[in-house]
Amino acid sequence: xENEKVKNYVKKRYGKIAKTNQSCCxxxxxxxSLKDISQIIGYTKKDLEDIPVESSLGLGCGNPVAxxxxxxxxxxxxxxxxxxxxxxxxxxxVGNTGRVIGVDMTEEMIKKAEKVAIERNYKxxxxxxxxxxxxxxxxxxIDVVISxxxxxLCPNKNKAFREIFRVLKQNGRLMVSDLVTKGDLPQEVRKSxxxxxxxxxxxxxxxxxxxIIRDVGFxxxxxxxxxxxxxEVSEELKGKILxxxxxxxxxxxxxxx
Numbered sequence: 001x002e003n004e005k006v007k008n009y010v011k012k013r014y015g016k017i018a019k020t021n022q023s024c025c026x027x028x029x030x031x032x033s034l035k036d037i038s039q040i041i042g043y044t045k046k047d048l049e050d051i052p053v054e055s056s057l058g059l060g061c062g063n064p065v066a067x068x069x070x071x072x073x074x075x076x077x078x079x080x081x082x083x084x085x086x087x088x089x090x091x092x093x094v095g096n097t098g099r100v101i102g103v104d105m106t107e108e109m110i111k112k113a114e115k116v117a118i119e120r121n122y123k124x125x126x127x128x129x130x131x132x133x134x135x136x137x138x139x140x141x142i143d144v145v146i147s148x149x150x151x152x153l154c155p156n157k158n159k160a161f162r163e164i165f166r167v168l169k170q171n172g173r174l175m176v177s178d179l180v181t182k183g184d185l186p187q188e189v190r191k192s193x194x195x196x197x198x199x200x201x202x203x204x205x206x207x208x209x210x211x212i213i214r215d216v217g218f219x220x221x222x223x224x225x226x227x228x229x230x231x232e233v234s235e236e237l238k239g240k241i242l243x244x245x246x247x248x249x250x251x252x253x254x255x256x257x
Contacts, residue, residue, distance in 0.1 A: 003155035006196050007131070010153050011106050013197040017057060018083065018108035038085075040231065042066070042177075047089060052116045055084040061149035061199070061231075061243040062177025065089040067224055073097040074143040077167060079132050079176075080104055080150025084113035084125070090146065091125050101142075102127045103135060133159040137167040147176040149243075152203045153196065161216045165250060174218065174248040179229055180206040182240050189237070198232065206242060218248035 037058035038048060047063070048056060065086050070076060070093035078086045081102025090100045102125065104110050113127045130136035132147075133156050145164050154160040164174060181203050195201030204212075213221050225245040233241055 006155050006193065006202070007105070009193040010197050014082070014106045015108040017059070018106060018112045021054075021057060037231065043085075050092060051085055051088040052120050054116050055082075055088055055113065057083050057085070059149065060085075060177065061179050061229055062225065062245050064146040064148055064175045064177045064245060065093065067177075067245050067247070068144055068146055068173070068175040070094055070098075070144060075141060076100045076144045076146060077135075077137060077142045078102045079135075079145065079147035079164070080153070081113060081127060082106075082109050084116055084127070086146055086148055087113065087125050087127070088116075088120075088122065091122055094124065096124060098124060100125045101137065103130050103132070103137070105129070105131045133163060135163045135167055139166055140169045140172075142167045143169055143172050145172070145174045145176070147178070149178055149199050151176060152179050152199050155202065157204065157209075157212055158216070161212055161218075165216050165218065168250040170250055171252045172250045174213075174250075175224075175245065177225075177243065177245045178209070179203045180209045180242050180244055182206065182242055185237070185240065200233070200237065200241060203241065206244065209244075210246070213246065213248050217251070219251050221246065221248040 038056050041060050042063035059082055070090055072095040074094045076090045076094055081087050081104045084102060087100045087102040107129060110127045110129050117125050128136045132154050151160055179199050189195045190201055192201050210221055223244050224247050227243050229241040229243040
């Protein structure tokens with residue numbers, strides 16, 4: 001599949017979600033069901049009470065903010081920030097002396113998140129339009145990179161993780177929740193635009209996903225959470241899709257990549 005066609009399809013899908021607040025396939029999605037989905041994914045009731053309701057679209061496959069051990073004053077980057085749920089959660093953890101940047105390639109999502117941030121008076125957040133494979137972020141600016149079920153949407157995951165490595169400070173850390181596979185997926189799934197936009201078609205086998213992170217130069221790569229993923233998964237794929245959260249560190253001393 002051509003990378004640009006995949007990206008354009010994904011942008012269109014998530015642009016529609018931003019406008020309609022409907023993240024599932026059914027047209028009957030509503031606020032209450034989105035909250036239910038968010039809790040199934042891993043957000044607590046308190047998490048959802050602490051953020052603007054408009055930022056929770058029932059997307060994701062984990063809760064990286066809960067696992068990242070964020071500290072006051074840290075600079076955090078959220079990849080594929082969507083309507084801002086993890087940005088707003090992280091903003092409370094890093095406090096007024098910290099900063100959270102959300103990057104998303106869908107203009108409608110950026111506009112939605114910015115509107116919420118202004119209306120709710122979030123002072124320590126910002127949103128930037130851009131792609132993970134070419135981040136609009138300076139070298140070694142970031143203390144912590146988080147992401148929630150988005151890197152699987154990148155056609156070039158090697159390039160995505162190299163960009164993450166570039167923007168992290170030395171000894172900076174990565175905490176991503178993402179979908180991976182257990183075994184091979186059918187070719188018809190790999191070639192389906194809908195499967196790509198649904199975070200399944202582009203998912204890598206678990207060992208390959210971890211290998212890329214290590215090959216880029218990260219150390220201390222480990223899975224801190226792993227569960228079967230079952231939301232809107234077909235009978236054919238049940239048991240083959242895993243939701244994992246991965247921690248890794250950029251070494252203190254590194255050569256230019």
